Amino acid sequence: MMQSLGQDARQADRDWWRGAVIYQIYPRSFQDSTGDGIGDLAGIVQRLPHIADLGADAIWISPFFTSPMKDFGYDVSDYCDVDPMFGTLADFDAVVSRAHELGLRVMIDLVLSHTSDQHPWFRESRANRTNPLADWYVWADPKPDGTAPTNWLSIFGGPAWQWDARREQYYLHNFLTSQPDLNFHEPAVQEALLDVARFWLERGVDGFRLDTINFYFHDRHLRDNPPLPKDQRNADTAPAVNPYNHQLHLFDKSQPENIAFLERLRAVMEPYNAAAVGEVGDSQRGLEILGQYTDGEARMQMCYAFEFLAPVPLTPARVAETFAALDAAAPRGWACWAYSNHDVVRHITRWNLSDAAARAYATLLMCLRGSVCLYQGEELGLPEAEIAYEDLQDPYGKEFWPEFKGRDGCRTPMVWQSDNGTGGFSSGKPWLPVPAAHLHLAPSEQRAAGSLLSHYRAAIALRRGQPALSKGVQTEMRAEGDLLSLIRSAGSDEIFCAFNLGAEEVTVDLPPGDWRSVGAAVGAVAPDERQAGQVRLGPWGSCLVKRV
Template identity: 60%
Template structure:
């Protein structure tokens, strides 16, 4: 039954969402794998930090070939994580702490062990025969076209039952659902409704631009080995050698997003953030969020690569502002799929000042923000030995690309014990805790007034009171070789935000008429001063100032 549109207080607009990777957050039962009760027990850390919401990576029933991103039951909790009652308790405790709960939903594909796929592959004429993307072989037996899997090799897998190929954009055990079939959309929307009825406040939509494929199955054009960094795959992966014109990011997706928004809008104060993996990521963020009838917000991979200097970021923001209209971005510099930002931007020995500047920059941008667990601690990428790898992507692409395990190691809660407070200390965790994380543990940093964790918390709590930073417009100052500077403005409140994104001192002469009335020292910013209309920065210096 269709419900009327509910009210929405737009808590998400400018909100800060803390991403929890359940396998690695906290292990309550000592089996070496994080779980829902473990998350519930640690929610106070996230509330104390100053986040507005948590985003839970998948915890649904799954054979765990891709650690939950291969779902075999959309409406139940995998026993390794707990029960539905454990989930209800987590939501209840989060709401007591004024934290919203956003869950990760994977709609473009599921597990090959899902009952839908078991039925679909059983014959060519069963009721779910067209629920997945099936195609005949070419005359010589080869796959229908040249599409590639993100995880390596052809995107087509031969099935002996139907004597056809099925599409899998990721692992062969993750068959793609056929969104050209309205019954598939209806079934998936009902799974979305299930968790909304349980009280979730929103969704992170995994790989949402992969939902539709070109119905004609046309070949993708090639481009050869890329000469610049590709946002969606490393250059050693042939996936990055194609222009993905036909296997994803199809225009029909916008119609499904409107159906999805219509459903989510039936529940009070809900939101959706979409993950977009595409060469044209910024443009698609704009397309998928404009008009208030699709996603509320979305993010792409432009801040999840190695590029981060002032000219790059200036051009990126300028380009998005030019095309966004009323679209809304959700910015992130780390997540469970990429190298941790401390290593990716900071190298082998990241400067604490650089990490503080990165945090301040992220929280100054127009849009919402995602923070990945451990980012607030400055955790570097863990070095995982080949024999300890779990990620199938890394195992396939070793040694030039080690996969995603290095950013997924257990959260260091304590500097004591072999598992750093992650579990009981009696069972080896699913990934080895990183010794380099011991000195950065949560308990130690909460006890250190000058720690990065304390800096994040101070910045987050201060930002909540600055409506210009949460919801305001954004005006870039001219491009500079070292300094990124912009002004955020909301209902007469104007805040200058300036960041030296280099390891050398810098100066910035402010344009005429842009005289700061007050340097906001209580923001936690540091390493910058104002002198006769010119800003002077130490390496990685940051300034927030109120404008008259």
């Protein structure tokens, strides 16, 4: 188990985030300590040893703030308190204390682009056009014919503008109508949100995951978005059935003014040695924006990319194309990669992975340049759950059912044991059903050395034990059919990595020189002197060797 992470230790490593493995906790579904069927902060404390034993460097906790839960916490009504369903501020302090004891840093999910319509700020803002908070949200007069100010669309379907009879104006909502967008062009809004960051930093958090980081500012001239040609549309940011994909989103998000705000936020974080990973939601310019937001020492440390969260299979060619595009658009940027999260179909199901394939992809993830986010249950190999319509909770799924079934299938409760119907998650009825197919994948059933859980532990330990893999440079990435190869290096250390991401045997030519295996713990094939610089990789095999 990792050593206690005291204040001195947390301040000492200014580069702790680079190459870190961050474990995402969706608190509603992690562990219920009260029997009400909803996970909570005390439950997180109970299960933190699992994450520490896995070898993660940090946790990211999805929103637990006071909220009417129209979007399950991503609609905040009080940024500086805990929703009673999750516990109290004292419970949060206990999470931080226990995490630090276990050597884990704590990152929390800040939702700064919008609030709930129940937030006191919005209640005052919508009262009239002259109150002190009148300009804290994005209000606009209708066009002369009474229609919305622009053609902007909501990610959750329909127009991004909602009429308000009190002010006889429209307000902007990029998500649900109950999630009005804050007006970042108003200096007082920026100050209030920076104060929110200070509040949590003072409570001991080590950083933030910044929800929809490129949605903070809108075009102050309220220009319409142009249409996006059909052959350029993809479903990385929104499902294919959503008309949101029909526009090139030039004016409703990703505005140049955002850079200055991010630099102000970084300045607030610096004295605390805190780090942030920003979620960039843009299907056309995601890597370009990632490069802008992580360029230099004054902006965000990392951005959370969507490329490996896409529905299309992650082939060697796609990995190579992604890194080539990243190198071109963000040569000084730093990405945070993920296969699964609380918004997309779990990758085991999305890519139809066998157990062997799941291991290969886990090893690959730990060998790529960038930081890593693991979503709870990913280390167990949990597949996407099938949720009946009558059990559906997600408003997004209800809007587009059945072509898009929403996000509940990846949000079902974590399983910890196999001997009861709730997987050890709760003594009551869980807020979403626990699939019977998940029970045999619980940690209690994966104690053997050959389990997927043990493979994740070994892969993370390999990354942590080899600076070239966690923080080094990446060169010579090549994709040939099912074979992906690359070199990671740091100082005099050089590691050659090769992955067979297919079901047929392939032959790998090692670079010239002498190599020794460093991947035995993850089942990587070692060089054989009789093969004269070549290695045969079976289906889903890997080769990880270090230059002697």
